[in-house]
Structures are given as C-alpha cells and as structure tokens.
Amino acid sequence: MPKTNPGRFFEDFRLGDKLRHATPRTVTSGDVALHTALYGSRFAVQSSDAFARAIGYPRSPLDDLLVFHIVFGKTVPDVSLNAVANLGYAGCRFLSPVYPGDTLSTVSEVIGLKENSNRKTGVVYVRSIGTNQHGVEVVDYVRWVMVRKRAEDAPVPTELIPALPKALDPDAIGDACPIIDPEAYDTGLAGQRHRFRDYAIGEKIDHADGMTVEEAEHMMATRLYQNTAKVHFNQFTEGQGRFGRRLIYGGHVISIARALSFNGLANAFHVAAINGGRHVAPLFAGNTVFAWSEITDVQELPGRDDVGALRIRTIATKDQPCAAYPLRVGEDYDPAVILDLDYWALIPT
Amino acid sequence: MPKTNPGRFFEDFRLGDKLRHATPRTVTSGDVALHTALYGSRFAVQSSDAFARAIGYPRSPLDDLLVFHIVFGKTVPDVSLNAVANLGYAGCRFLSPVYPGDTLSTVSEVIGLKENSNRKTGVVYVRSIGTNQHGVEVVDYVRWVMVRKRAEDAPVPTELIPALPKALDPDAIGDACPIIDPEAYDTGLAGQRHRFRDYAIGEKIDHADGMTVEEAEHMMATRLYQNTAKVHFNQFTEGQGRFGRRLIYGGHVISIARALSFNGLANAFHVAAINGGRHVAPLFAGNTVFAWSEITDVQELPGRDDVGALRIRTIATKDQPCAAYPLRVGEDYDPAVILDLDYWALIPT
Amino acid sequence: MPKTNPGRFFEDFRLGDKLRHATPRTVTSGDVALHTALYGSRFAVQSSDAFARAIGYPRSPLDDLLVFHIVFGKTVPDVSLNAVANLGYAGCRFLSPVYPGDTLSTVSEVIGLKENSNRKTGVVYVRSIGTNQHGVEVVDYVRWVMVRKRAEDAPVPTELIPALPKALDPDAIGDACPIIDPEAYDTGLAGQRHRFRDYAIGEKIDHADGMTVEEAEHMMATRLYQNTAKVHFNQFTEGQGRFGRRLIYGGHVISIARALSFNGLANAFHVAAINGGRHVAPLFAGNTVFAWSEITDVQELPGRDDVGALRIRTIATKDQPCAAYPLRVGEDYDPAVILDLDYWALIPT
Structure with a gap:
C-alpha cells in the first residue's frame, strides 16, 4: 500500500460514508492579520475588539468566510483531490462565532452520488460540519463537486441526488450572532449610516472598487486554509492543462467580493448563511475583480429585534467594472461574470 | 442616495470640517509578523519582548511606521479617494507607544484648502489624530493632498494655506518613548555599537542594501493598513491611466527605507517625529529600492539623559545604489530619487 | 569607521572567534500563521493546540524549521554577508521546543577555516546555537559557507577542517520532544494511519504534490527570518550577476520539501535532527518544487517507547515530478535535483 494519499475517485x-478530516487547526490573530492583508476587509465588528465588545461580543469574531475556508480546506484531501471542478454550495449556515484560540475540525458525510453520462466523472455531494474544540458546530454546508473516475468501467455506486434547500429560512439563521445592542x-465608526430599514428589495449596489x-x-491564502487542491499551486502541471495556468480557489473570489462589498454594505457585518454559490468562470492571476450586489429579500429574524437579515445576491466579474450591473448576455451569463453568490447577511436594526 | 461611497471632491x-473615520482596528502580533515579513525590519526593541523589557518597556511596542500607516489608512475613504497625489506630510509626532491588543481610531480636521489655478483640482490640508482604545493620542500629523473637483465651475470654499512647522522642536518629541535604561x-544584541554621541551633523550613511x-x-501591506486608495490595487483601471500600472503606496516606500536604514542606524530605534516627507517620484513593482541618510541635527531631549535625538534626512532611490549619495542633478532631484524624508529618531545615550 | 556593516571577509x-548575533526575536502566533501561509504545512501537532495538548505538549510548538530559519537568519550579517554560497549543514539537533512568546537569540563559534586554492575565497565553518529567553538551547548546528576574501594576498588565518558527524546517533536526538502519549x-485527525512500525528501511515515498x-x-519568508543575504532581495544587482536573478534562500526549499512530505509522512511530526543537507542547485521564482523521500534508517530512541526515529533522505527537484525518484544521472545528480537532505524525524509508536 503506498503511503501517499492518492485521493478518492x-x-x-458510498452514500452515507462518514469522513473525518485531518489536521485540526487552531486559529489565531495571525490568521486574522493575514486575512486583512489578503482581502483588506474593513467590517468594524471583525476589525476591532473594542467595537465588538461595545455591541455584545466578548471580542472580535473571526471573519465568517475565513472560518468557512479553513473548514472547507480540510475536506479537500478526502473529497476533491481528484476533482475536475467544484460545482456549487448550498445550505451553508454559520452556527457559532469563532474566536482566536479556537481549534477547528471538520467531518463530512456523502449525501449524494451521480455518475455523469460520459462515465468518466461523477458528482459527489457532501455535507460538511465544522466544529470547535468543545465539539460545538460552527458551520454546516453542502457542496457538490465533479470527481474523476479511476476507471471508466468501474461499477457505479448507488446513486442519489439529494434534495437541497434553495435558500435558508430566516428562522434557521443567526445562531452565530449573539444578541447585540x-x-x-x-455607524459612524462602522463607515456607513444605513441600517436594516434602509435597504429595499430590488436595490442594486455597485461596489465600485x-x-x-x-x-x-491566492496561493498564500489557499495554503493558509491548508487546502491542498493541486490546481492552485502547481504551474508545472497546470501549464500543460486546460487553462495553461494555475486556477484560483473559488473561495478566494468569494472573499474578495465580500471585502469589496463593504463599499455599500458596511453594516451587513455578519454572513449568517450562504444559500448557494456558483463559480461561473475561472479567475486567474492578473485579473481584476469587481462586484455588485442586489438585495433580493429583507427579513426580520423571528424573536429578534437587534438585527435583521438581508438576502444578497453578489455578482463578481473579472476585468469589467460593475456600474452597469453585468449579469446576462441573452440566456447566458455575461462572459465577464465569475461568481454568482446568494447569501444572508445580518445588519443592525 | 447611492450607498456606495463616492469619496469627497x-x-x-470646508475649513474646520471634523471627520471621524471608519473602522477602528485592533492591532496584534499578527500585524507585527506581517510587518517583519514585508520589510525585514531588525530593530531590537520592536523585535524582542525580552530586549524591550530589559530597557523599560512593558513589552515590544509596534513599529512606529506600522502605527502611522494604520492611522493613515482610515483617512483615505474620507479624504483621498479622489486624490491625484499625496503631496506631503508635516508635524507628525508619535505621542504614546502602541502595543499588540490596542485598538486604533482616527479623526481628522480640515485645516487648509487651496484651489489650483487649473480649477480642476485643489489642495486639502488635514490634521489627523490617531487614538487608542483609552482615547490616548498615539500619533498626530498633517498631510496635504491634491483632490479632484467634481465640477470645474463648482464654487470654491473659503481658502486658507495653513502655517506648518518646518520641523518639530526637540521638546515636542519623545512622548511615545518611556524613560529607558x-x-x-x-548594543551587541542590537547590532551596532554606535550611540547618540557617535553621530555628528553632516555625517552621511549609505544603507547599502x-x-x-x-x-x-505592496498590495498586502496596503490592505493590512485598510488603505483603500484605488491606484494601488486596480490594474484594470491603472493600466489605462497615466503610468499604465499600479502605483505603490508612498508609506510602503518610507517603511522600506526605514528598514534598510537599520544598516548604519541600528540603535536609532524609535521614530519620534516626521518633520516632513516628499514622494519625489513614484515607485512601481519590479523596482529595487536603495537608501542613504544624512544626520542633519543632533539634539538632547530637554529633561532626559536616557536618549538623544538624531534628525535624519533619508533619501530613497529606485534602481540606483546610494554609495555616491544621489540627490540632485542641477536644480532638480536626481531622477532616481523617490523619497526625501526628514525625521527625528531617538537613540540611547 | 563607516557605520554600515560591510560584513566579514x-x-x-579566526578559529575560536565567538560571534554574538544581533536582533533577538520574539516569535508569535503571527509567525506561525505566516509559516502556514507560506508552506501550507499540515502536521497536526504544530497546527492544533488541542491536538498537541492531547498528546502531552502544553500547546502547539513552532515548526522546527521555522525555529531553524529564525536562528539561522541572525548569523547572516556576521557570517555570510559576503558569501558566495552556503555549502552545507551538519549535526543539527533540536534541543527544546519553542512556543509563541519565546524570544530567540543566536551565538556562533568559528570552528573551521580553509582557504580555497584560487585564493579568492575560503570556507568558514561555524557552530551556531539558538537559545530562548531563559538561556535554554533550542537548536545547535554547524554550517559551512564559502566567503569571499577582501584581498587575494591577505594573510591566511590558521586553518582547520573540523571533524563533523556524518549523522547523529539516536541517543543524541529527541530532547525537543516531550514524552508523548x-x-x-x-492518526485519523493527523491524516495518515502509519506509525513507527509501518516504515521500513529502503522504502521510497513520492510526495506527489x-x-x-x-x-x-520567498522574499516574505526570508525577511520573516530577518535573513539579510543580499542575493535573495536585490534584483537590480542580481540581474547583473551570475544567474541574472534573485536566488531563493535554501531554507525556503527545505521548508517546501518538508511541507510536501506530509503526503506520506504525516505522522513524522517532529524534525529532531538534520544530519546533513546540500543545496545541489539553485531554485528560482517560477520553478515548481517536487519531492520524494527514502527511509534510510529506523531506530528506537534509547529509554523511550512513545516515539521512534525515522532517518529520512528527502530529495527535492525543480520542474520534475518525483514518481520515478530522480536522483542520479551517471555519477552526477540529476540536473532537476535541488536539495539532498538527511534528517531524523520522530513518529509515534
């Protein structure tokens, strides 16, 4: 038996497989500083212990997407080492805040399998759960990914396409946000005066930068997440591949778009849930990312009057400013679009 | 009203405008590590808690320029988002040491305004003050910046060119340095044997490296400071601009020059004040920065015999070594010069 | 006397010279985060405080090579500023674990000198010892380096080629690893099921990635170590030099190879000693590093049954995958080989 992990094909x-992923990870203020250096995020709650304490947190929590990326990274060696593409995310809920000093681990369950008609690949659906050192769940999400088969004639496992929520309900989100004051x-220190009531369904915001x-x-970011997907790091191999270059981790795009969204959504401080996300086209080094958002829903959280929820669709593009809100060309995505993300953010009332 | 910040023109x-800037920022040992990775600074006081404690600090303070950059970064969205160029700094005093765990905020006051004769731009003078979580002032400085007008025929606000100090007096500096032993x-651990008495006015030092x-x-550094000036980050737009490429944040140049200056000024451990600074020419990625310094004054600090003050003029160049102390060609700066910085540093007696 | 350090030629x-190197350095969780971002290392003991505590550490220790690089970096201004090449390492033992908050210092002794026949250079052998803030030795190693002469006709100091161990004995290693449980x-959380008994002499492992x-x-890494060797940073000068470009610090290659080796050696969590290392060829930016290892010895540690020692020879290559274990072409190294490293790692029984 070789000792090198060849990854699963x-x-x-098998449906129901439980995967306990390697490398628990203590997150620290070092990770937070790198996150700031990589994305330039400016949300006050995550930037300032003093600001976070004033509203009711014990200190600044980690950026939600930093938590997501670290939890996600652990799944790669077991799920997507032989992946062709990460196809989508659904039902992602942030369940408990994460602070420097916490240790994150991840387990996954295979909840869906479907071979593709070409018989060379199949789609694997996994539900992954990140927990802290106390066993408390901090994030929970489903992703599906196209994985190569080792052999075209290999027997196909039992198939199932799982039912996935189109979106999370407002009563299912908000657990990772303590009651705030x-x-x-x-809002002066936070950088924008608009609160929950100031956003309306259908409103579009160009994030400008x-x-x-x-x-x-992108390599430093992806290694920080201990994500080992080969396509991000190996120019020797990727130079001979379909794009001729390294592919940027999709999560890096999401974090860039989220950081850009500060300009217009400065008080939407907490990503409470990701309803779905699609990497429409690849991003490469040298490209410039722009983003715009549409408010697609506005909901109160049951039993809470401290924060409300904005459902936000964020579109990121490459090498195309978003003043004109680029999205479609005919039936298809505008070729500049790289990300179509649907998430819930919490914002003070 | 659009929710995206278009920046002030x-x-x-208006004269007397008070600007309270966004995003208070807790600084951590993560920021310190990134500062080391970005500049390679080797001053013992800032590198070693044990060294700092031995002389009288409670622990290593943050590098003064790291504090400056973070305080400065907060002013960008309110002051210089529509800037053509940052023209200069004056009267910058470091007032209290900053330690990991402190939270920094910035307020500014508009102290000068002057339209340019082309009527397309004007110069804005602001005094900015950085404070910690206890409201203690940590740094205080004036900068002036050329800002675009929205409309050429817009009425001109009341104008005033403020009186600015050419240099700070020795009795105005040193507050950020506790009495040391x-x-x-x-000096063996600090890397150089020369103390206050070993430097003489007129002495020139080539920092060699x-x-x-x-x-x-430079993008990671500038994002770490949460400085959002567009010219540093957006190749798509800058590629079509006057330089055809991203411009490097001037403060990045100052920090590189300061780190290089360790070689010759290893014991000048604390930047107590910046009398003035001028970014003579832009720096771009791929350029190599060199620096040399001249000791322009040597002063005791009133009432203190633990440290003395060296007034230092540091010249940074691009792609030109400094063994010949490049500065002028005729009346003009040598075209290799990019920075002309005048500051006070403290050094043990 | 110029104040700029020209470096020793x-x-x-002189034989017996004792060098006390500058810039003690407090290591922090910021350094750990940067180490993860730069190499993507995934060893559980160094990644998770919870995992480390479970087996008997008070918390996660720093990666051994991060300690080595920081201790090494301090020696550069005194030993190798005028070096042509770092020729080798021997007898490197890790003596005590290092934790965030510790402050590292380095002293060296000149233990060997030998002029080269061309009379333009000579080889300097130094034994360097890194200590923490309590004076406890944390790492101890010999390196030898080819250093330029200032003048070809300078008198030659007393010469001596020191006897160096080919390898450390199992009873000389392990002090930096507390007794673990x-x-x-x-092993599920650590990422691989193989323990001490599962490795055999002669076994080869392709690390795949x-x-x-x-x-x-590589510049951020090398500055993080406060290593000032000019060849890594100065494209202006190096562009006119023998390679036409910046040379990557050899230690960066060692750390990349070690991080890659996780894939196959996930439980070999502690580098206890480096018997020897040779930088066979230079690495440049843009190259892709691969690695493979051979188990060259398997030894119990005298008096311990918690961990055993694997002697590992790791070969790193550039732009050549290692499935075929590239090493020699005839008498010479395969031209793709850049590193030949011989070390002891500890692994649970």
Whole structure:
C-alpha cells in the first residue's frame, strides 16, 4: 500500500460514508492579520475588539468566510483531490462565532452520488460540519463537486441526488450572532449610516472598487486554509492543462467580493448563511475583480429585534467594472461574470 | 442616495470640517509578523519582548511606521479617494507607544484648502489624530493632498494655506518613548555599537542594501493598513491611466527605507517625529529600492539623559545604489530619487 | 569607521572567534500563521493546540524549521554577508521546543577555516546555537559557507577542517520532544494511519504534490527570518550577476520539501535532527518544487517507547515530478535535483 494519499475517485465513495478530516487547526490573530492583508476587509465588528465588545461580543469574531475556508480546506484531501471542478454550495449556515484560540475540525458525510453520462466523472455531494474544540458546530454546508473516475468501467455506486434547500429560512439563521445592542452599534465608526430599514428589495449596489489578484496572494491564502487542491499551486502541471495556468480557489473570489462589498454594505457585518454559490468562470492571476450586489429579500429574524437579515445576491466579474450591473448576455451569463453568490447577511436594526 | 461611497471632491470640503473615520482596528502580533515579513525590519526593541523589557518597556511596542500607516489608512475613504497625489506630510509626532491588543481610531480636521489655478483640482490640508482604545493620542500629523473637483465651475470654499512647522522642536518629541535604561540597552544584541554621541551633523550613511518590490507585497501591506486608495490595487483601471500600472503606496516606500536604514542606524530605534516627507517620484513593482541618510541635527531631549535625538534626512532611490549619495542633478532631484524624508529618531545615550 | 556593516571577509575570521548575533526575536502566533501561509504545512501537532495538548505538549510548538530559519537568519550579517554560497549543514539537533512568546537569540563559534586554492575565497565553518529567553538551547548546528576574501594576498588565518558527524546517533536526538502519549495520538485527525512500525528501511515515498514558488513568497519568508543575504532581495544587482536573478534562500526549499512530505509522512511530526543537507542547485521564482523521500534508517530512541526515529533522505527537484525518484544521472545528480537532505524525524509508536 503506498503511503501517499492518492485521493478518492468517484467509484470510491458510498452514500452515507462518514469522513473525518485531518489536521485540526487552531486559529489565531495571525490568521486574522493575514486575512486583512489578503482581502483588506474593513467590517468594524471583525476589525476591532473594542467595537465588538461595545455591541455584545466578548471580542472580535473571526471573519465568517475565513472560518468557512479553513473548514472547507480540510475536506479537500478526502473529497476533491481528484476533482475536475467544484460545482456549487448550498445550505451553508454559520452556527457559532469563532474566536482566536479556537481549534477547528471538520467531518463530512456523502449525501449524494451521480455518475455523469460520459462515465468518466461523477458528482459527489457532501455535507460538511465544522466544529470547535468543545465539539460545538460552527458551520454546516453542502457542496457538490465533479470527481474523476479511476476507471471508466468501474461499477457505479448507488446513486442519489439529494434534495437541497434553495435558500435558508430566516428562522434557521443567526445562531452565530449573539444578541447585540443595536444602539451601541456606532455607524459612524462602522463607515456607513444605513441600517436594516434602509435597504429595499430590488436595490442594486455597485461596489465600485476593483482588486487585481496575484499568484503569491491566492496561493498564500489557499495554503493558509491548508487546502491542498493541486490546481492552485502547481504551474508545472497546470501549464500543460486546460487553462495553461494555475486556477484560483473559488473561495478566494468569494472573499474578495465580500471585502469589496463593504463599499455599500458596511453594516451587513455578519454572513449568517450562504444559500448557494456558483463559480461561473475561472479567475486567474492578473485579473481584476469587481462586484455588485442586489438585495433580493429583507427579513426580520423571528424573536429578534437587534438585527435583521438581508438576502444578497453578489455578482463578481473579472476585468469589467460593475456600474452597469453585468449579469446576462441573452440566456447566458455575461462572459465577464465569475461568481454568482446568494447569501444572508445580518445588519443592525 | 447611492450607498456606495463616492469619496469627497475638493468642493465638498470646508475649513474646520471634523471627520471621524471608519473602522477602528485592533492591532496584534499578527500585524507585527506581517510587518517583519514585508520589510525585514531588525530593530531590537520592536523585535524582542525580552530586549524591550530589559530597557523599560512593558513589552515590544509596534513599529512606529506600522502605527502611522494604520492611522493613515482610515483617512483615505474620507479624504483621498479622489486624490491625484499625496503631496506631503508635516508635524507628525508619535505621542504614546502602541502595543499588540490596542485598538486604533482616527479623526481628522480640515485645516487648509487651496484651489489650483487649473480649477480642476485643489489642495486639502488635514490634521489627523490617531487614538487608542483609552482615547490616548498615539500619533498626530498633517498631510496635504491634491483632490479632484467634481465640477470645474463648482464654487470654491473659503481658502486658507495653513502655517506648518518646518520641523518639530526637540521638546515636542519623545512622548511615545518611556524613560529607558541606556546601560541596559545591549548594543551587541542590537547590532551596532554606535550611540547618540557617535553621530555628528553632516555625517552621511549609505544603507547599502537594495530591496526589490513585488505587486503582491505592496498590495498586502496596503490592505493590512485598510488603505483603500484605488491606484494601488486596480490594474484594470491603472493600466489605462497615466503610468499604465499600479502605483505603490508612498508609506510602503518610507517603511522600506526605514528598514534598510537599520544598516548604519541600528540603535536609532524609535521614530519620534516626521518633520516632513516628499514622494519625489513614484515607485512601481519590479523596482529595487536603495537608501542613504544624512544626520542633519543632533539634539538632547530637554529633561532626559536616557536618549538623544538624531534628525535624519533619508533619501530613497529606485534602481540606483546610494554609495555616491544621489540627490540632485542641477536644480532638480536626481531622477532616481523617490523619497526625501526628514525625521527625528531617538537613540540611547 | 563607516557605520554600515560591510560584513566579514574570509581573512577577518579566526578559529575560536565567538560571534554574538544581533536582533533577538520574539516569535508569535503571527509567525506561525505566516509559516502556514507560506508552506501550507499540515502536521497536526504544530497546527492544533488541542491536538498537541492531547498528546502531552502544553500547546502547539513552532515548526522546527521555522525555529531553524529564525536562528539561522541572525548569523547572516556576521557570517555570510559576503558569501558566495552556503555549502552545507551538519549535526543539527533540536534541543527544546519553542512556543509563541519565546524570544530567540543566536551565538556562533568559528570552528573551521580553509582557504580555497584560487585564493579568492575560503570556507568558514561555524557552530551556531539558538537559545530562548531563559538561556535554554533550542537548536545547535554547524554550517559551512564559502566567503569571499577582501584581498587575494591577505594573510591566511590558521586553518582547520573540523571533524563533523556524518549523522547523529539516536541517543543524541529527541530532547525537543516531550514524552508523548502515543495512544492519545489520533492518526485519523493527523491524516495518515502509519506509525513507527509501518516504515521500513529502503522504502521510497513520492510526495506527489508540486508547489510553484513566487518572488513575493520567498522574499516574505526570508525577511520573516530577518535573513539579510543580499542575493535573495536585490534584483537590480542580481540581474547583473551570475544567474541574472534573485536566488531563493535554501531554507525556503527545505521548508517546501518538508511541507510536501506530509503526503506520506504525516505522522513524522517532529524534525529532531538534520544530519546533513546540500543545496545541489539553485531554485528560482517560477520553478515548481517536487519531492520524494527514502527511509534510510529506523531506530528506537534509547529509554523511550512513545516515539521512534525515522532517518529520512528527502530529495527535492525543480520542474520534475518525483514518481520515478530522480536522483542520479551517471555519477552526477540529476540536473532537476535541488536539495539532498538527511534528517531524523520522530513518529509515534
């Protein structure tokens, strides 16, 4: 038996498989500083212990997407080492805040399998759960990924396409946000005066700024998450592959778009849930990312009057500013679009 | 009203305007590690808690320029989002040491306004003050910046060119440096034997080393400071602009020059004040920065015999070593010069 | 006397010289986060405080090579500023674990000198010892380096080629690893099921993954170690030199190879000693590093049954995958080989 992990191929998965992923990870203020250096995020709750304490947190929590990326990274060696593409996410809920010093671990369950008609690949659906050192769940999500088969004629495991929620209900989100004091939330220090009531369904916001991405940056980010997917790191192999270059981790795009969204959504401080996300096209080093958002729903949280929920669709593009809200060209996505993300963010009332 | 911050234009400023800037920021040992990775600074007081404690600090303070950059970064969305160029700094005093765990905030006051004769731009002078979580002032400085007008025929606000100090007096500096024990200051561990008395007015020092700058580095640094000036990040737009490429944040140049200056000024451990600074020419990724310094004054600090003050003029160049102390060609700066910085540093007696 | 450090030349060294190096350095969780971002290392003991505590550490220790690089970096201004090449390492033992908050210092002794026949250079052998803030030795190693002479006709100091151990004995290693509880060591969380008994002499392991290196990354790493060797940073000068570009710090290659080796050696969590290392060829930005290892010895540690020692020879290559275990072409190294490293790692029984 070779000691090197060859990764699972499609035919190696079985419905109900429970995967306990390697490398628990203590997150620290070092990770937070790197996150700031990589994305330039400016949300006050995550930037300032003093601001976070004033509204009711014990200190600044980690950025939600940083938690997501670290929990996600652990699944790669077991789920997607032989992946062709990460196809989508659904039902992602942040369940408990994470603070520097916490240790994160991940387990996954195979909840769906479907061979593709070409018989060379199949789609694997996994539900992954990240927990802290006390066993408390901090994030929970489903992703599906296209995985190569080792052999075209390998027997196909029992198939199932799982039912997935189109979106999470407002009563299913918000657990990772303690009750805050919205009057202590200082919009002057937070950078924008708009609160929950100031956003309306259908409103579009151009986040204006553009961020060019470098190879060193996306690789440092992806290694920080201990995500080992080969396509991000190996120019020797990728140079001979379909794109001729390293592919940027999709989560890096999500974090760039979220950081850009501060400009217009400065008080939407907490990503409570990701309803779904699609990496429409790949991003490469040298491209400049822009983003715009549409408010697609506005909901109160049952039993809470400190924060409300904005459902936000964020579209990221490459090398195309978003003043005109680029999305479709005919039936298809505008070729500049790289990300179509649907999430719930909490914002003070 | 759009929710995206369009930034102020020249005609939006009024004398006496008080600006309370967004995103308070807790600084951590993560920021310190990134600062070391970005500049390679080697000053013992800032590198070693044990060294700092031995001379009288409770622990290593943050590098003064790291504090400056973080305080400065907060002013960008309110002051210089529509800037053409940052023209200069004056009267910058470091007032209290900053330690990991402190939270920094910034307020500014508009103290000067002057439209340019082309009527397309004007100069805005602001005094900015950085404070910690206890409201203690940690840094205080004036900068002036050329800002675009929204409309050429916009009415001009009341104008005033403020009187600015050419240099700070020795009795105005040193507050950020606790009384230290100069005998406990171990020059062997600090890397150089020269103390206050070993420097003489007129002395020139070639800092010898050169540092090449990469896009990923200056962008990570500038995002770490949550500085959002568009020219540093957006190759798509800047590629069509006057330089055809991203411009490097001037403060990044100052920090590189300061780190290089360790070689010759290893015991000048604390930047107590910046009398003035001028970014003579832009720096771009791929350029190599060199630096040399001249000691322009040597002063005792009133009432203190633990440290003395060296007034230092540091010249940074790009792609030109500094053994010949490049500065002028005729009336003009040598075209290799990018920075002309005048500051006070404290050094043990 | 110029205040800039010109570095020692070969004729400036004397046998028995004791060098006390500058810039003590407090290591923090910020350094740990950067180490993860730069190499993507996934060893559970160094990644998770919870995992480390479960087996008997008070918390996660720093990665051994991070300690080595920081201790090594301090020696550069005194030993190798005028070096042509770092020739080798021997007898490196890790003596005590290092934790965030510790402060590292380095002293060296000149233990060997030998002029080269061309009379332009000589080889300097130094034994360097890194200590923490309590004076406890944490690492101890010999390196030898080819240093330029200032003048070809300078008198040659007394010469001596020191006797160096080919390898450390099992009873000389392990001091930096506390007694652990091997039953509490969870191989599921650590990422691989193989323990001490599962490795055999002669076994070869292809670490499979490849990692492309960028200029920004190796410069950030090398500055993090406060290593000032000019060849890594100065494209202006190096562009005119023998390679036409910046040379990557050899230690960066060692750390990349060690991180890649997780895939196959996931439980070999502690580098206890480096018997020897040779940088066979230079690495440049843009190259992709691969690695493979051979188990060259398997030894119990005298008096311990919690961990055993694997002697590992790790070969790193550039731009050549290692499935075929590339090493020699005839008498010479395969031209793709860049590193030949011989070390002892500890692994739970």
